[in-house]
Amino acid sequence: MGTNDYQKGPRHGASQSGSTGRRSSGASRPHREPLQDNYYYEAPPRGWKEGDAFQDISSYSSPAKRRADQKAMEEQRRSTQRSGGRRPQKSSSQDIYSNSRPVKKGRPKRWGVGKTIVALVLVLVIAVGGSVAYMLSGLTMTSIPKSDSALGIQAGAMSDSQITNIALFGLDSREDGSTGRSDVVMVLSVDRRHHALKLTSILRDSEVSIEGYGYDKITHAYAYGGPELAIKTLNQNFNLDIRNYVTVNFYQMAEIVDAFGGVDIQLTAEEVYSLNENLWNLSQESPGSVVSSDFIPNVNGEIDLINGPYQDGEYHLNGNQAVAYARIRHLDSDNVRASRQQTVLQALLTSLKKKNIFQLPGLVRKVFSVCETSLNVGDMLGMSPIVFGGLNLETLSIPGEEEQAYGATLDSGAWVYEYDLTAASQHINRFIYEEESPYYTGAE
Incomplete structure (x- = not known):
């Protein structure tokens, strides 16, 4: 590699500065290009266009010759006035030293290509600015400390100016105003x-160290200290460089899916049954949030939450159904549950x-x-080309096989996943930074 634009360790705010050219003061002089015979071509006058004659003053071999030509042109002008204003034929030589310019009449002013492009860019900037203001009008934007110490970014954390890590938290808030646990913990x-x-x-059941609270489930960090502590927990336990976050409530996630027009997802018969079961639970937790049409009928076209049977196939899920699908847990494991959450996000990206x-x-x-987010407008605009580009979403679930996770019970009685956090940190590092990572061993 040439000049690296990534660095190991904390990112610094210092910027490189180079010399800036300054335009010399004083009146500008017309550029003249010397010819082999020491005559000159004058610089084109203002308004000169490609294809117009370039003013040849090579005939001015002496000041006397120039004055003679100018006198002849003046006599021609007076003769024209006496003849009633008829235009004389063009002379082979013109007064290029005069500041006077003929006035064009009867022809509408045309914009040059340069002005047209500038105007177009200006219109687009105004339009985009208006669109940005429109799109951001409902977004809750917050501010959090961005220093390494405030967010637990360690000296050995990998960072790259071309890679931005953002914490994504799916909140499990049952009531408005409550902080809730981060039932979904992801890094985009x-x-x-x-x-x-x-x-x-x-x-979410990964056992980690939460500053001020000891060892606990990572899902509890957000409830204990909001997004700042949740980001700090991620950085400290997985040696990451995360400085911003986005949160969404599970119930709001349903609104997002509905805004996209739903998602198409392949389901097994068992998943359909569990999805309906979760819809029923959701209707009890939040009365009125689920309607009868949200439940998926069985093979007989009936809504029967007990007997079924259901069938495998591709289903078009609305918001409530997609959330219920993402929350399926008891059917298999948290690992598979995480993959379902990723499936929903991939389906949204496809849509x-x-x-x-x-x-x-x-x-x-x-x-x-x-x-809700701590990203500013500049951050979002800078990432929009790649986010809205024709790209696929690559995914990783932690813990994986190499972390060798096992179940354990905390003193509080809570069940957790315990695994090698150092191995997990290196795994995530390879996944994000690829060949730039010191732990990279080839294609993942």
Whole structure:
């Protein structure tokens, strides 16, 4: 590699500065290019266009000759006035030293290509600015400390100016105003170096160290200290460089899926049964949030939550159904549950790619209206080309096989996943930074 634009350790705010050219003061002089015979061509006058004659003053071999030519031109002008204003034929030589310019009449002013492009860019900037203001109008934007110490970013944490890590938290808030646990804990890496979006899911029951609270489930960090402590917990336990976050409530997630028009997902018969079961539980937790049409009928076209039977196949899920699917847990394991959450996000990304440019502002505004983030407008605009590009979502679930996770019980009686956090940190590091990572051994 040449000059590295990534660095190990904390990112510094110092910027490189180079010399800036200054335009010399004083009046500008017309550029003249010497010819082999020491005559000159004058610089083209203002208004000169490609194809117009370049003013040849090579005949001015002496000041006397120039004055003679100018006198002849003046006599020609007076003769024209006496003849009633008829235009004389063009002379082979013109007074290029005079500041006077003929006035063009009867012809509308035309914009040059340069002005047209500038005007177009200006209109687009205004239009985009208006769209951005429209899209961001419902987004809750917050501010958190960004220093290494505040967010627990360690000296050995890998960072790359071309890769931005963002914490994603899906909150399990039962009531408005309550902080809730982060039932979903993910890290989205916007990778401009490798032109990829990478999503790392960390199981909510992972046992980690939470500053001020000892060892506990990672899902509890958000409830204890909000997004700042949740980010700090991720950075400290997995040696990451995360400085921003996005949160969405599970119930708001349903609104996002509905805004996209639903998602198409392949389901097994067992998953359909569990999905309906979760819809029933959701209806009890939040009365009125689920309607009868949300339940998926069995093979006989009936809504029967007890007898079924259901069938495998691709189903078009609305918001409530997608959330119920993502919350399926008791059917298998938390690992599979995490993969279902990733499946929903992948389906949303697939749906996003099918939207046309006129649908995006309203869609983005709807999504933003149910989100909270510490990202600023500049951050989001900088990432939009890759987020809205034709890219696939790469995923990783932690713990995986190499972390060798096992179940354990805390003193409080809570069940957790225990695994090698150092191995997990190296695994995530390889996944995000690829060949730039010191732990990279080849294609994952």
